Amino acid sequence: GAGVSQTPSNKVTEKGKYVELRCDPISGHTALYWYRQSLGQGPEFLIYFQGTGAADDSGLPNDRFFAVRPEGSVSTLKIQRTERGDSAVYLCASSLSGVGETQYFGPGTRLLVL
Amino acid sequence: LAKTTQPISMDSYEGQEVNITCSHNNIATNDYITWYQQFPSQGPRFIIQGYKTKVTNEVASLFIPADRKSSTLSLPRVSLSDTAVYYCLVGSTGTASKLTFGTGTRLQVTL
Numbered sequence A: 001g002a003g004v005s006q007t008p009s010n011k012v013t014e015k016g017k018y019v020e021l022r023c024d025p026i027s028g029h030t031a032l033y034w035y036r037q038s039l040g041q042g043p044e045f046l047i048y049f050q051g052t053g054a055a056d057d058s059g060l061p062n063d064r065f066f067a068v069r070p071e072g073s074v075s076t077l078k079i080q081r082t083e084r085g086d087s088a089v090y091l092c093a094s095s096l097s098g099v100g101e102t103q104y105f106g107p108g109t110r111l112l113v114l
Numbered sequence B: 001l002a003k004t005t006q007p008i009s010m011d012s013y014e015g016q017e018v019n020i021t022c023s024h025n026n027i028a029t030n031d032y033i034t035w036y037q038q039f040p041s042q043g044p045r046f047i048i049q050g051y052k053t054k055v056t057n058e059v060a061s062l063f064i065p066a067d068r069k070s071s072t073l074s075l076p077r078v079s080l081s082d083t084a085v086y087y088c089l090v091g092s093t094g095t096a097s098k099l100t101f102g103t104g105t106r107l108q109v110t111l
Helices: none
Strands: A005-007 A010-013 A019-024 A031-037 A044-050 A053-056 A065-068 A075-079 A088-095 A109-113 B009-013 B018-023 B032-038 B045-050 B053-056 B061-064 B070-075 B084-091 B105-110
Touching: A005 A088, A010 A019, A019 A088, A019 A109, A031 A075, A044 A065, A044 A075, A075 A088, B009 B018, B018 B084, B018 B105, B032 B061, B045 B053, B045 B061, B045 B070, B070 B084
Parallel strands: A010 A109, B009 B105
Antiparallel strands: A005 A019, A019 A075, A031 A044, A031 A088, A044 A053, A065 A075, A088 A109, B018 B070, B032 B045, B032 B084, B053 B061, B061 B070, B084 B105
């Protein structure tokens, strides 16, 4: 079956602009995670959804970052007033029903803020 | 948080067994250990998970001593395609934010 997909694969924007990154999890997976990965570093946890609700958003760096999952499937990570330091690969993962299960990752969205 | 420590890099020849050790001195009773593999421009991919003793699947083995303060991922007879970054994670089922990846181990396999 289809894996986790993310769009766009690459996004170039200017400092101060707003961006949206989309994640389509594996069908039927109720748990969804967002991570950010900088060059040479491991993925850094941002937020975890269980169904439609954000069960753990402790990794969001500041209030410019926000994520939604209104119908419990597709999720959108939103970044306002982008800064050059936001440049990274944003990874999405899903698991069947919760934390502790195998996470299936998408290919990521490479964000470059000029 | 159960911080993990891994070697930054390792080199191996094709056909050899590779063992990558992860230290996690502050592992909690409910924590399990998971290893992921990541190729360039791809998301991490699950390899193996365990709680104690030994776990084996079709691609790797995971050895966890009785004190659980470390774990060793064993890759038998590596090939060039095993060149990747390997991450050790320690966490429990309760808290997603505890699943920290660390910087991983970059394995380079050559002929």
